Amino acid sequence: MTDSRKIVRVTGVTKSFKLGKLDVLALKGVDLEIAAGNYISIMGPSGSGKSTLFNMIGGLDKPTTGKVFIDEVDIAQLDAYELAWLRCRKIGYIFQTFNIIQVMTALENVTLPMIFAGMADDAAAEKGIKLLEMVGLGDRFQHKPFELSGGQQQRVAIARALANDPAIILADEPTGNLDLNTGEEIIYLLKQLSRERGVTIISATHDIKMLNVSDQVVWIRDGRIDKIENRDELSISIGQIGRKIGDGH
């Protein structure tokens, strides 16, 4: 947290979608700065524009107006190759549905981004095994996804997200398909990684368990940032958070 470098900077971003003949404004002007090494949660009800903002930060979608900077690079300026490079080396993705590639073993899933990054097979396998050991799957690296439980698949996804030592990990509802305990384990694993490796973790979520570990919580509402709370403010206003979440549903 001492590192005040802004890893993500979002300025005046709007995004509209065409829904039939209707233009729907999903984001109505968002400004946000995220400091390197933090654990950020983006909270908000479904339809609030949370996922849209999240995709924008991940370089998966481009804003209608406004700019998104990742490590001070405007992602709208990047061509297809540079975007692929960014996704491969700078950002690690974790999804609600795990998205482990079904035809590959756990280890092959983890090494795929390293292969894309031009790493030799042996070095990639060695690093892949290390990463799988780190997430607690050291003995299961030859298993196919269908032989793994949801929590284990999500651990593979976390190891895969870390494959190229990214600066940012984007987690979209990482606990959404997991039971309470497994979800908690995944949250603490993410927190531990953020602390040990200095990775910035940005997570879009409904999960209140996330609040405990977040350095900063960004509340999105109706396409705008409702408020940004830091960790120390959070514990004081827990009652308020409860109310907010009640409002959201």
Add this chain to the structure above:
Amino acid sequence: MQNSTIFHSDGLESDKIDRLVVLPFMKSVDIAIKSIRVRFFRSLITTISLVLAVSFLSFTRVGSDVANGLLSTGEPALRQALIRSGYDLRPEDVSVGNSPKQQWIIVLSLLVCVVGIVNAQLMAVTERFREIGTMKCLGALDRFILRLFLLEAGIQGLIGSGAGAIVGGAFALVNFFIRFGTVSITTLSWTQAGLSVGGATLVGCVLSLVGVMYPAMVAARMQPVEAMRVEQ
């Protein structure tokens, strides 16, 4: 690349590794083969129309080769037998050509086969939206995806049409052997028959690649975020 100057290097090894996204060719072959093996039945369905069309093509071509062999003996009895078995031979003909009717049927069967492949491959692409999207999120370029699909189709085409051509050719031989006896085998030009089988295999491979072109382009052009949105 401009990246190298703009981006800070965070990972320890980032400076040493080339700043390009790559997928070595052998690795793509590896992934393609794995993908076919895991989805064996899906691949089988995609390939089966190709097998049938190519075996039909091979059957007629090898059949003509055998008939030509029989004609080359110059025996009127064999010539009469050929005409009885359905070959349109005019008195001046010295070889069996493919009649327009036969060619028309072959072209139709190949056309139906391509449509079948496009259909099956489009289904396969839809089933794999999530996988494609995930790969793109991990840094895959459009052409990696395109290459994977083309390789898969190429391998399926080679195996499928190879099998189809051999089965069709063998069936033609057996058919003639039963009707005409050993003379059909002894008079056959094996080079011609081999060329027919090889030609049918080649046609099958080309058809498989043509059939996968459009579905593969659909897959490759997909934005990662679109792929992620698909509910499964």
